[in-house]
Amino acid sequence: MPGYLTLIFLCQLVGELFVGALALPIPGPVVGMVVMFLYLLVRGHVPDGLGRTAQGLLGAMSLLFVPAGAGVMLHFHLLGEAAVPLSLGVIVSTLATMAVTALLMKWLVGKGQAHG
């Protein structure tokens, strides 16, 4: 288990170094995800221990957003000042984005299957 946690940390570190060196506009952990994915492609399967370690982290993913979420308290006044445009923007845009993406994907996948 510690071995696979080390592997995950290494992937993130490689991702951070890559992003830092090339000044890319994406987060290091996202590149780390790609590095881990490439490792799995080469390896050809997910080792049991890695699967369990990943399951542990992903099963707790909601918990991991709590500290950042509590940061809301820093901006009560700003949120209050522009409450209407901000809340309407978040609500309308989140629902619209989700509907457009899901319906388009459903339609395109359905079309692909219909054509074989």
Place this chain on the structure above:
Amino acid sequence: MDESLQNLAETWVYLSASPLFHLTLTMVAFQIAAWVFQKAGRNPLLNPVMIAVVIVVTVLVLTGTSYATYFEGAQFVHFLLGPATVALAIPLYRQWHVVRRSALAILVSLTCGSVTAIVTAVGTAWLAGGSPEILATIAPKSVTAPVAMAITDEIGGLPSLTAVLVILTGIFGAMFGTHLLNLCGVKDWSARGLAMGTACHGIGTARALQVHETAGAFSGLAMGLNALATAILLPILWGLVF
């Protein structure tokens, strides 16, 4: 007795300033939230992130604790977001055969979703009387916080307020996504996951993982791709309009 009470009081003063206290607060708040979520039949409206954040913020406000003090303890939990993002490669690899088969559909849906997120966020906030600074702040709200903050900074918004909007977007999407997707009649787990990850990044992905592994894999993929798409598209769109 007096002495042990005094010892207890001194220990309390020491502990309440130590990282252990706020780390434990985060964990306990989340356990309560997870319990409520389970008891309510895993109703997405009782999103565990939302409940835990309400508990933590209430405790901090009532005890007059600053966010910086809280974060000294909570950072140990926060830190694991990076490794958890890396771990999203595992469900993605397991679903790779499905992803490959629908690669073109994914790219088209994701790009349209990404543009929709930007245009509707800025458009709605503008119609509701938002200042240019507010528009720049809300524009990247659907992508993961570090990317959103960098984009906002580039186009003249307030990065730390953007971080808050990113979190609120994630919580809102995780709460209402299931109902909206049912209403749209989308049953396919890949489409549902892709929509969650595009609209509400990691918090949407955490929600998708609660429901189905395929949805979780597509959501994680969409989160990464939308970070990239928004980082490229938003500054271009912004330049065209402003």
